[in-house]
Amino acid sequence: xxxxxxxxxxxxxxxxxxxxxxxxxxxxxxxxxxxxxxxxxxxxxxxxxxxxxxxxxxxxxxxxxxxxxxxxxxxxxxxxxxxxxxxxxxxxxxxxxxxxxxxxxxxxxxxxxxxxxxxxxxxxxxxxxxxxxxxxxxxxxxxxxxxxxxxxxxxxxxxxxxxxxxxxxxxxxxxxxxxxxxxxxxxxxxxxxxxxxxxxxxxxxxxxxxxxxxxxxxxxxxxxxxxxxxxxxxxxxxxxxxxxxxxxxxxxxxxxxxxxxxxxxxxxxxxxxxxxxxxxxxxxxxxxxxxxxxxxxxxxxxxxxxxxxxxxxxxxxxxxxxxxxxxxxxxxxxxxxxxxxxxxxxxxxxxxxxxxxxxxxxxxxxxxxxxxxxxxxxxxx
Amino acid sequence: xxxxxxxxxxxxxxxxxxxxxxxxxxxxxxxxxxxxxxxxxxxxxxxxxxxxxxxxxxxxxxxxxxxxxxxxxxxxxxxxxxxxxxxxxxxxxxxxxxxxxxxxxxxxxxxxxxxxxxxxxxxxxxxxxxxxxxxxxxxxxxxxxxxxxxxxxxxxxxxxxxxxxxxxxxxxxxxxxxxxxxxxxxxxxxxxxxxxxxxxxxxxxxxxxxxxxxxxxxxxxxxxxxxxxxxxxxxxxxxxxxxxxxxxxxxxxxxxxxxxxxxxxxxxxxxxxxxxxxxxxxxxxxxxxxxxxxxxxxxxxxxxxxxxxxxxxxxxxxxxxxxxxxxxxxxxxxxxxxxxxxxxxxxxxxxxxxxxxxxxxxxxxxxxxxxxxxxxxxxxxxxxxxxxxxxxxxxxxxxxxxxxxxxxxxxxxxxxxxxxxxxxxxxxxxxxxxxx
Numbered sequence: 001x002x003x004x005x006x007x008x009x010x011x012x013x014x015x016x017x018x019x020x021x022x023x024x025x026x027x028x029x030x031x032x033x034x035x036x037x038x039x040x041x042x043x044x045x046x047x048x049x050x051x052x053x054x055x056x057x058x059x060x061x062x063x064x065x066x067x068x069x070x071x072x073x074x075x076x077x078x079x080x081x082x083x084x085x086x087x088x089x090x091x092x093x094x095x096x097x098x099x100x101x102x103x104x105x106x107x108x109x110x111x112x113x114x115x116x117x118x119x120x121x122x123x124x125x126x127x128x129x130x131x132x133x134x135x136x137x138x139x140x141x142x143x144x145x146x147x148x149x150x151x152x153x154x155x156x157x158x159x160x161x162x163x164x165x166x167x168x169x170x171x172x173x174x175x176x177x178x179x180x181x182x183x184x185x186x187x188x189x190x191x192x193x194x195x196x197x198x199x200x201x202x203x204x205x206x207x208x209x210x211x212x213x214x215x216x217x218x219x220x221x222x223x224x225x226x227x228x229x230x231x232x233x234x235x236x237x238x239x240x241x242x243x244x245x246x247x248x249x250x251x252x253x254x255x256x257x258x259x260x261x262x263x264x265x266x267x268x269x270x271x272x273x274x275x276x277x278x279x280x281x282x283x284x285x286x287x288x289x290x291x292x293x294x295x296x297x298x299x300x301x302x303x304x305x306x307x308x309x310x311x312x313x314x315x316x317x318x319x320x321x322x323x324x325x326x327x328x329x330x331x332x333x334x335x336x337x338x339x340x341x342x343x344x345x346x347x348x349x350x351x352x353x354x355x356x357x358x359x360x361x362x363x364x365x366x367x368x369x370x371x372x373x374x375x376x377x378x379x380x381x
Numbered sequence: 382x383x384x385x386x387x388x389x390x391x392x393x394x395x396x397x398x399x400x401x402x403x404x405x406x407x408x409x410x411x412x413x414x415x416x417x418x419x420x421x422x423x424x425x426x427x428x429x430x431x432x433x434x435x436x437x438x439x440x441x442x443x444x445x446x447x448x449x450x451x452x453x454x455x456x457x458x459x460x461x462x463x464x465x466x467x468x469x470x471x472x473x474x475x476x477x478x479x480x481x482x483x484x485x486x487x488x489x490x491x492x493x494x495x496x497x498x499x500x501x502x503x504x505x506x507x508x509x510x511x512x513x514x515x516x517x518x519x520x521x522x523x524x525x526x527x528x529x530x531x532x533x534x535x536x537x538x539x540x541x542x543x544x545x546x547x548x549x550x551x552x553x554x555x556x557x558x559x560x561x562x563x564x565x566x567x568x569x570x571x572x573x574x575x576x577x578x579x580x581x582x583x584x585x586x587x588x589x590x591x592x593x594x595x596x597x598x599x600x601x602x603x604x605x606x607x608x609x610x611x612x613x614x615x616x617x618x619x620x621x622x623x624x625x626x627x628x629x630x631x632x633x634x635x636x637x638x639x640x641x642x643x644x645x646x647x648x649x650x651x652x653x654x655x656x657x658x659x660x661x662x663x664x665x666x667x668x669x670x671x672x673x674x675x676x677x678x679x680x681x682x683x684x685x686x687x688x689x690x691x692x693x694x695x696x697x698x699x700x701x702x703x704x705x706x707x708x709x710x711x712x713x714x715x716x717x718x719x720x721x722x723x724x725x726x727x728x729x730x731x732x733x734x735x736x737x738x739x740x741x742x743x744x745x746x747x748x749x750x751x752x753x754x755x756x757x758x759x760x761x762x763x764x765x766x767x768x769x770x771x772x773x774x775x776x777x778x779x780x781x782x783x784x785x786x787x788x789x790x791x792x793x794x795x796x797x798x799x800x801x802x803x804x805x806x807x808x809x810x811x812x813x814x815x816x817x
Contacts, residue, residue, distance in 0.1 A: 001420055003527075004504070008534035013454040018537035020582035023545075023553075026486030026571040029494065030561065039560040039569065043695045046644040054562050062562065070400040072522075074407035074427075075499035075508040082492035082499075093495075095488040095512055097557065097606050104562075123402035125393025136645030145515060148437035149430070150463060150479065150522055152445045157437065159400045160392060167395030176648035192713030193515045198610035198721070230756075232716040263716055269447040276441035289610045291602035291617075293665055293688050296609050298719055310438040311391045333651050334642075334663060334688070365718065 031092035033062045033106040049174050050132035051111065063111050064104050067118055067130035068141045068166070068173060071099040072149060072159045077129070080121070084130075088114040098141045098183075100134050133174035137181055139324070140173065142166060144186035145193040147205070153262050154188035155205030155279040156308050161316065162186050165203065168317040169324060179331040179340070182324065183288070190261045200337040201320055202284035202299045209278035210258040211271035215241045215250040222268035224251060230267040233257045259365070281306040281316050285323060285349075286338030297338045302350070304360030319355060326352040345380050382408065383425055384432030388439060404431055407508055418503055422473075422525050426507045429473030430523065433465055444471075451478055451526050453533040457588040459544030460529055476525040477507070480532060481518040481545035483553050483578070486571035487561050488513065497540055505532050516595065517555030518545035543582075549756075550588040554578050556598035557605040564694065565687065566600030567618025567703040568731035574598045576735055577742070590746075591753035591762075601699070602687050608711070608722070613759040614742065615708040615722040618731075620700035623680040624689070630696035631656075631676045642692050660689050704730040707741060709771065710760030720760040723768060725775065727782045741775060748774040767794075 009015055027035065037056035044054040052064045069077075081101060085093040088110060094102045103114055118130040134140035142165060145151065147158030165184060172178060185196035188205035196202035218224070228236045228251065235257035241250045251271075253264075264271045283306070287299030302323075306315045323337070330352060331340035341349040350357045363369035382405070392401045408427035411420070423429070433444050449462030461479040468475035482498070498519065502508055507523035514520040524532065536542040545553035554577060557563070559570030577596060578585070584594075597608030600618040608615035633639045634654060640647060641654045656676075661669045668682035669689060676696070678689075690697045707729065708722030729737050745759065748771065753762045763771055772779050781787075797804045 001424075004419060004421060004531075006531040006534040007538065008530045010530065013530070016538075017455070019455060019543075020586060021537060021541060021543045022579045022582055022585075023483035023575070024485045024494065024540075024542055026489060026561075026575055029485055029489035029491050031489075034489070034561050038562075039566075041560070041562060041564040043564055044643055045640070046647070049648070054564070064562070068398060069512070070398045070403065071511045071513065072400040072403075073510050073512045074403050075503050075510065076407050076410055077403050078495055078499050078510065078512065082495050085492045091492040093490055093492070094558075095490075097488075097517075097555070099512070101512075123393070123399050124406065125390075125399050125402040127393065127399040127402060128396055129398055131396060131398065136642070136647070138648065143515065146511075148443050148445075149434055150445060150477070152443060152447050152463070154443050157434075160389070160438065163392050163395070163397055163399060163401075166397035170396045173397075176645055178648075181645075187713075190713075191715050192719075195515070195607065195611040195713050197713060197719035198607065261715060274442040279441060287610075289604040289607040291604060291609075291686050292691060293663055293686055296604070296721055298721070308441045310441070311388045333646060333659065334692075368718065 029092070031062075031090065031104055031106070033060055034104070036060065037062075046135045046176070049138065049176055050135055051115070052135060053108075060106065061108070062104050062106055063108060064102050065111065065114055065118065065132055066096070066134050067101045067103070067132055068128075068134055069099055069101045069130070070159060070163070071144065080129070084114075084117060088117065096141075098134070098143050100141050101130065131170070131173065136176040137178045138172045138174075138176045139169050139178070139182045139184060142184045142186050142203075143196075145188045147188040151188060153191065153265060153274075155207045155274065156188050156281055157310070158186055158188045158205075160311060161203055161281070161313055164312040164317050165320055168321055172324065178324075178328050180334050180336045182327070182337060184320070191266075196284065197298055198287040198289045198296060199299055200285065200288065201323060202287065203316065203320075204282040204284060205279065206282045206305065207260040207262060207273040207275070207279050208305065209273060209275045210235075210253050210255045210260065211262075211264055211273050213250060213253065214270035214272075215248055216243045218251065218268065218270040219249040221270050224249060227251055227264050227268040227271065230263045232261060232263065233259055236264060276308070280308050281313065283316065283319055286341045288336050288338055290336075293334065294336075294339050299338075300346075301361050302353070302355055304358055319353075322355065323353045326354075347380050382431070383428040384435060386431050386435040389431065389435050401431070404509065411508065420503075421505045421528055421531070422507065422523075426473040426477075426523060427509060429471040430477075430507065430509065433467065433471045433474055436467070445477075451529060453529055453544070456544065456586045458547040458550045458586055461547055463523075474523065477523040478526065478529065480506075480521040480524065480529070481514065481547055481553065482521060482536065483543050483545040484513055484517050484519050484555070486556050486574050487558050488517075489561070494540075501532065501535055501540070505535075516545070516552050518553045544586070546585045548588040549590045549592050550586065550594070551581050551584040551590070552593055552595045553585070554596040554598065555606055557600050559598070559600040563600060565603060565618075565690065565699060567620055567699055568600065568705050570598040570600045570616075570618070572733070573616065573731055573735060573738070576733065577739070580739065581742075584746075589750070591749060592756045592758050594746075594749075594759065602685055603691070609708055610711050610719075610721060611713075612711055612722065613709065614745065615711055616705045616731075616738075617708065618703065618705050619685055619728065620703045621728060622700040622702040624678050624683065624700055625698040626676055626678065627696050627698075628675055631693065632674060634693050634696055635674075639693075639695055643694050660692055663688055704728050707738070709745060710758075710763045712758045712760045716756075717761055717764070720758075720764070723760075723763065724783055725771065726777065727780075744775045745771070
């Protein structure tokens with residue numbers, strides 16, 4: 001492969017350099033019906049799972065077909081999305097915050113052909129390329145992080161856990177039988193690039209073994225004071241260690257103070273944590289970001305640990321399925337999972353979801369912990 | 382295929398789109414190369430990516446090394462260095478850097494633009510992307526160091542397209558679909574997001590902050606981009622005047638002509654719509670009445686939770702005196718636990734040129750850059766120094782809207798100038814009246 005120059009001259013990097021131009025402006029990409037009616041929409045309706053109509057003051061309508069998609073996506077698939085958009089939507093499309101793909105048409109007459117086209121497209125392995133759904137009181141696509149495909153700190157895989165989960169709850173992607181929307185999110189470590197801490201159900205990768213110490217290299221690769229300062233529990237201190245008869249500067253870790261956040265590893269590559277048996281999944285539940293009815297809520301830890309049982313994490317999908325079914329059967333219309341759990345009481349939540357409550361679920365991390373203990377004689381037997 | 386992948390092959394079945402099938406197809410397409418592309422990085426990159434993923438599925442650990450400082454000249458963000466720890470077995474992904482490409486507002490695209498992106502990425506990268514990353518960018522997943530400047534050059538010169546943020550800088554701001562296609566949007570999220578993104582390009586590309594900083598723009602309190610949970614500064618649309626009521630449409634909901642909640646609950650028979658139970662009784666501030674076939678809202682008591690509007694979008698509409706609330710300090714758990722955004726500015730108009738909003742942004746940055754420690758998020762600084770400190774530096778008069786409830790301890794850090802006569806006193810004078 002011969003090197004092809006873009007025109008960039010490494011000897012004169014500043015020559016004709018263009019910088020600080022930002023993203024393309026949003027309105028370059030609006031379909032005409034959006035450009036015309038922006039700010040003048042009257043109402044919308046979900047005609048069937050995955051299909052919405054928005055009606056404008058002008059009487060114009062835009063029909064949206066929402067499809068799930070893996071956010072890890074090849075250019076081949078993006079080109080196919082473009083081909084569909086060109087065939088049905090004058091070349092326009094959009095993505096949602098939750099990695100769905102939306103195709104929009106300005107006429108009801110164009111919906112059926114588009115729907116048929118999307119539903120017929122499948123990957124070689126048999127899965128849908130563009131499953132239609134993800135609207136209303138159901139389960140929409142999972143927002144997630146990189147995992148083993150591209151990250152240096154994950155405690156599990158992201159795309160794999162998401163695929164396994166969405167296969168399991170797929171009927172709820174294409175149905176709207178739940179009491180309210182149920183948002184699942186996934187983050188492959190505590191950094192939570194996906195910010196799963198306010199989701200109805202959160203899948204979180206978690207380490208359980210303190211960092212290993214590569215003493216021979218630690219002082220060469222890391223700033224020891226930064227590694228020490230990185231620890232939120234003060235578990236790391238400087239240490240002099242003998243390696244191959246030579247005294248080297250390194251660190252020591254007080255293992256019982258480690259909460260496995262991996263922040264030290266972020267600052268110092270000589271302190272890796274990941275481990276086949278140590279790493280796995282924490283499940284959290286009951287969070288939300290919407291201000292609707294009740295205020296936004298954090299998700300709570302409801303399963304302390306599940307193993308990375310690849311390729312499909314059956315223990316994880318089983319626990320998720322139990323929560324979804326218990327919620328579907330028991331919650332009131334409009335009630336989010338967290339609102340339901342609070343109404344029936346968390347002691348009932350564990351009972352109804354058939355999840356075991358263990359000591360790991362009692363908060364013992366700093367001040368806020370106290371406020372989560374039961375300071376009342378009110379509880380249910 | 383170069384590597385056997387029996388574990389991840391099991392993710393090809395089931396209804397949900399299989400990323401494994403997609404990547405395998407991409408690997409085959411690259412191997413065939415029917416379009417005779419002169420690939421600038423290894424042709425078998427995707428095969429090696431599948432191989433290393435299989436290895437992780439086998440041994441339960443990642444095989445990507447720590448970053449490494451790579452980037453484009455003059456920027457401190459937008460590129461994340463990535464190397465695999467098994468380059469001998471997977472040479473195609475030995476160097477596999479990420480580039481973040483700033484996404485357009487609302488994530489609207491034309492196929493023309495996306496195909497240009499694909500052409501560039503097929504030539505100079507792996508052809509594997511994220512649409513999109515968690516913060517919102519288009520993610521180019523995997524290229525080599527010599528290609529970084531070439532890609533940047535082509536993006537900026539041929540596509541009028543810049544990179545996004547990474548590291549201790551302003552991350553690429555993100556917005557909800559807003560007024561483009563939503564009747565709930567209280568301001569133009571795309572316009573404000575774009576304006577601030579352009580205004581703060583320097584902060585976005587050149588890390589000068591203590592840590593990362595995120596803006597997210599939600600058009601209404603439904604919060605579809607989750608700004609209240611995810612953004613150091615969260616801009617949530619709201620209104621001050623009355624919800625507009627169309628009584629005829631209310632009657633149509635009551636009469637069953639319109640499906641409640643825009644049809645969002647149609648997957649189950651919930652029985653006939655009951656406006657008392659489903660709207661009036663669920664109003665968190667109990668400010669709605671339905672009597673004699675008329676809906677009445679005591680708007681002064683409304684907290685704008687959106688529930689009644691969500692349930693009856695054809696009958697109820699957001700008010701006309703619109704703007705946004707600004708909340709600050711949300712973040713994920715690293716390090717001190719997750720934080721939700723806290724209300725700082727109850728209401729501000731969102732009108733160009735957004736001077737009032739920019740003044741608040743810059744006031745917050747001045748304080749955080751002065752007081753924040755290395756890797757301390759805004760929310761953590763707020764916890765350390767107190768919400769009143771932030772209100773003080775922003776010159777915002779504290780009011781009861783800023784708290785859920787007043788403090789339940791009396792440990793008030795009075796300032797000397799708040800106390801009559803100050804703190805300097807004469808002990809000898811005191812002793813004249815108080816024996817030792």
